[in-house]
Amino acid sequence: MYGHTFSLQRKSQMRGVTQFLKVCFAFVFSGAICFSTQSQVRFLPEESSIVLSASVHDKSAQNSTFSELTKAWRSQPQNLNVALSYARAVFQIGLAEGDLRWFGAAKAAMLPWWKNEDLPADAFFMRGLVKQGFHDFTGGLADINKAIDLNPNKAEFWSWRFAMHLLKTDLEGALQDFESIDRLFGQDESKAYRAILRYRTGDPQTAINLFKTLVSSPNFQSASSKEWLALHLGEAYRVSGQPDLAISTWKKQLKITPRSHIIQLSLAEIWVQEGQYLQVKQMAGSVASTDALLMQYILAYKALKDPAEKNLASLLESRLKSQSLRQEALIERPQMIYFIDYANDPAAGLRLSIENWKIQQEPRDAVLFLKAALALNQPQAAQVVLTWLEKTNYADPQIRELRTRLKTQLQSAQSAK
Amino acid sequence: MLWPCVLLLIAIAIAIASGSAQAHSSSNSYITVSRFNEAAVLRADINLRDIDLVFDLDQNKDGKVSWGETLAKTAELKAWLEQGIQLSTTGQKCAQAQMNIKASDHADGTYLSVEWTVACLDVAGDELSGLALRYDLMFDQDNLHRALVKIDLPNFQSSAILSPDRPEFTLTKATGSGLKVLERYLLEGVWHIWIGIDHVLFLLSLLILAFLEPSRKSVTQWPAVQNVKTAVLDILAVVTAFTLAHSITLGLTIFKWLEPSADLIEPAIALSVVAAALNNLLGWAALRRWQLAFAFGLVHGFGFANVLVDLGLPSDQLAIALGGFNLGVELGQIAIVLAFLPLAWWLRNTLFYRWVVVVGGSLTIAILGIIWTVQRTVL
Numbered sequence: 001m002y003g004h005t006f007s008l009q010r011k012s013q014m015r016g017v018t019q020f021l022k023v024c025f026a027f028v029f030s031g032a033i034c035f036s037t038q039s040q041v042r043f044l045p046e047e048s049s050i051v052l053s054a055s056v057h058d059k060s061a062q063n064s065t066f067s068e069l070t071k072a073w074r075s076q077p078q079n080l081n082v083a084l085s086y087a088r089a090v091f092q093i094g095l096a097e098g099d100l101r102w103f104g105a106a107k108a109a110m111l112p113w114w115k116n117e118d119l120p121a122d123a124f125f126m127r128g129l130v131k132q133g134f135h136d137f138t139g140g141l142a143d144i145n146k147a148i149d150l151n152p153n154k155a156e157f158w159s160w161r162f163a164m165h166l167l168k169t170d171l172e173g174a175l176q177d178f179e180s181i182d183r184l185f186g187q188d189e190s191k192a193y194r195a196i197l198r199y200r201t202g203d204p205q206t207a208i209n210l211f212k213t214l215v216s217s218p219n220f221q222s223a224s225s226k227e228w229l230a231l232h233l234g235e236a237y238r239v240s241g242q243p244d245l246a247i248s249t250w251k252k253q254l255k256i257t258p259r260s261h262i263i264q265l266s267l268a269e270i271w272v273q274e275g276q277y278l279q280v281k282q283m284a285g286s287v288a289s290t291d292a293l294l295m296q297y298i299l300a301y302k303a304l305k306d307p308a309e310k311n312l313a314s315l316l317e318s319r320l321k322s323q324s325l326r327q328e329a330l331i332e333r334p335q336m337i338y339f340i341d342y343a344n345d346p347a348a349g350l351r352l353s354i355e356n357w358k359i360q361q362e363p364r365d366a367v368l369f370l371k372a373a374l375a376l377n378q379p380q381a382a383q384v385v386l387t388w389l390e391k392t393n394y395a396d397p398q399i400r401e402l403r404t405r406l407k408t409q410l411q412s413a414q415s416a417k
Numbered sequence: 418m419l420w421p422c423v424l425l426l427i428a429i430a431i432a433i434a435s436g437s438a439q440a441h442s443s444s445n446s447y448i449t450v451s452r453f454n455e456a457a458v459l460r461a462d463i464n465l466r467d468i469d470l471v472f473d474l475d476q477n478k479d480g481k482v483s484w485g486e487t488l489a490k491t492a493e494l495k496a497w498l499e500q501g502i503q504l505s506t507t508g509q510k511c512a513q514a515q516m517n518i519k520a521s522d523h524a525d526g527t528y529l530s531v532e533w534t535v536a537c538l539d540v541a542g543d544e545l546s547g548l549a550l551r552y553d554l555m556f557d558q559d560n561l562h563r564a565l566v567k568i569d570l571p572n573f574q575s576s577a578i579l580s581p582d583r584p585e586f587t588l589t590k591a592t593g594s595g596l597k598v599l600e601r602y603l604l605e606g607v608w609h610i611w612i613g614i615d616h617v618l619f620l621l622s623l624l625i626l627a628f629l630e631p632s633r634k635s636v637t638q639w640p641a642v643q644n645v646k647t648a649v650l651d652i653l654a655v656v657t658a659f660t661l662a663h664s665i666t667l668g669l670t671i672f673k674w675l676e677p678s679a680d681l682i683e684p685a686i687a688l689s690v691v692a693a694a695l696n697n698l699l700g701w702a703a704l705r706r707w708q709l710a711f712a713f714g715l716v717h718g719f720g721f722a723n724v725l726v727d728l729g730l731p732s733d734q735l736a737i738a739l740g741g742f743n744l745g746v747e748l749g750q751i752a753i754v755l756a757f758l759p760l761a762w763w764l765r766n767t768l769f770y771r772w773v774v775v776v777g778g779s780l781t782i783a784i785l786g787i788i789w790t791v792q793r794t795v796l
Binding site: 101111 | 443444445447462465466467469470473474475478480481482483484485487488519520521522523524525526527528530532556557558559560561562563565578
């Protein structure tokens with residue numbers, strides 16, 4: 001349909017990754033074994049001081065029934081329906097805030113059924129979401145497949161599977177999901193997926209046109225639908241090389257949903273890419289920002305030669321250190337950005353990129369991978385990204401430029417032989 | 418149509434545009450047992466976001482939490498904390514007195530910082546073994562929560578990560594003073610060589626020919642060594658070369674001069690097993706066996722280092738731990754040699770030794786080595 005060559009998903013190599021990272025983290029752990037809470041000075045705040053800027057129980061936030069769901073779950077943790085409602089609520093908070101602790105809370109709710117194979121569709125789906133939240137994409141996909149087998153009439157099951165197929169570069173799977181959505185839920189619904197497939201496979205202009213038609217659709221008038229449209233329309237603009245339109249789209253949306261983590265992050269990233277560092281500085285505020293946002297702030301402050309850069313960097317380093325002390329194998333994108341774009345350690349960045357690429361292949365991961373390989377003059381290491389680019393036909397201005405440089409390096413290396 | 422659409426859109430928005438890779442750090446708490454004046458102090462720093470999840474601290478419902486609102490929950494917090502963080506010695510709960518609540522700023526926000534004076538510990542004493550810390554504050558609420566524990570007493574320094582699967586940390590007898598560190602790592606060294614079947618088989622591959630006189634004929638026709646001194650010297654040369662080599666790379670890795678990836682080292686160790694075994698059968702290596710032991714011993718040293726690092730090294734007693742571990746590996750090797758030597762000496766004149774021990778054993782070891790190489794490379 002799109003004139004691209006599709007191929008099936010590659011087999012996961014999670015085990016190898018886990019083993020490799022276990023050793024890496026063990027090294028870090030041994031070096032950091034002297035971590036100390038004592039370095040954090042204790043103090044007595046004024047009673048009026050705000051110590052937490054946003055309570056999870058805030059009724060004005062997106063989930064006004066959260067407290068009730070929490071109470072219900074605590075009183076009946078073995079009731080599957082109650083647990084599912086609570087798990088969904090905390091998972092959605094996790095998505096909105098970009099905070100892994102809420103995925104941990106969702107897992108705690110699902111724990112009594114974590115290994116069950118006889119579950120209703122909604123439970124398989126929820127468990128699959130939590131698994132993919134921690135990069136167990138194989139396990140997550142398996143659960144979501146079961147959910148779809150049991151109940152194919154739920155659009156969100158298909159939507160997540162579509163997203164995970166894209167993340168694993170299973171374009172054939174994503175296309176099949178799109179076609180099923182078109183058949184089961186109608187054209188208006190499937191247009192959104194077609195648009196995503198378009199801009200992820202080298203045709204962002206068609207995607208932009210499709211998104212624009214959805215703006216006036218009655219099915220896309222809710223607050224969350226509008227946010228979603230703004231996010232993807234902006235992304236399609238960015239991919240098509242129209243950063244100003246992307247920025248204006250996202251800025252407009254941020255005025256409507258000022259707490260949206262994903263819109264904040266999209267803006268911060270494109271401002272850094274475009275050298276508009278002062279805009280990022282104006283956005284920076286709370287120290288409780290996500291690691292991803294904090295990383296973008298650091299890059300902007302560094303470019304501005306702002307003395308606050310060091311404090312922000314030490315905050316992120318402290319967070320990365322705490323994460324490494326946990327000795328887990330989860331690779332976070334901010335960690336890769338830190339090594340590649342900030343700490344001048346492309347070797348560490350390349351190692352992480354190689355491992356991360358085995359698990360997920362997203363345009364932003366591709367950019368980091370290419371940058372690290374270029375910095376180390378190891379173009380062969382990023383050959384897999386070039387293959388991915390050819391397979392998907394994906395291109396944005398940043399990737400296009402990196403790909404050209406990498407190909408030049410490859411040619412130089414070959415002629416040197 | 419609108420309802421599934423909205424959910425679907427939220428899902429894709431995040432999954433496509435941000436991925437889960439952009440997330441915030443997971444939830445940690447920080448637990449320390451340290452000395453203040455002459456008393457032991459237990460300190461727990463817990464993120465207020467976690468506490469808010471459990472207690473709904475926002476009393477005035479303005480969406481924010483003030484310090485006053487936090488303090489309003491002191492009684493409930495005290496009960497929750499003292500039930501969820503418990504020190505004990507030799508099975509007896511320690512009294513945790515004089516709870517003191519403050520705040521502390523960490524990289525990911527403000528934490529509640531609680532301190533207790535612990536009466537059951539003699540902080541300057543030498544006998545703190547049996548000290549156990551149990552932590553299960555947040556695990557039922559957040560399965561990914563972890564407590565990062567540090568014990569920082571004059572004679573005991575250690576650290577641990579507590580999780581739902583491992584909510585308790587016990588200070589073992591060997592943790593702490595220099596002698597105890599030496600004892601602990603020495604035992605770890607012995608244990609590692611004994612359970613490290615690849616190291617053992619590599620060593621045995623190099624030793625089984627020590628009881629036969631080399632000749633130009635096939636190995637099955639080599640005559641037996643008649644002088645025990647010859648065999649012992651041969652064994653001594655192999656063991657010494659292996660020891661020297663792995664000590665070099667173990668030290669280089671621990672002191673961070675060389676840090677090769679385990680992805681390279683583990684297959685290389687397996688290959689060394691294949692090479693040593695095949696050398697017995699084919700005799701193709703230009704190197705003598707003690708030279709092979711040295712060359713491949715360098716690779717095994719990196720493997721030992723990975724194990725040692727995994728054990729967690731006390732940064733202030735690194736040399737003792739390293740020395741202890743190495744000594745343990747040597748003692749483990751000597752034990753293997755002592756067990757093997759008399760048996761091999763007794764059997765050296767038999768066909769059984771040549772065909773079953775040398776040929777059969779080497780073939781089996783080579784096959785095992787090939788399987789490990791494939792496993793460690795591909796899987």
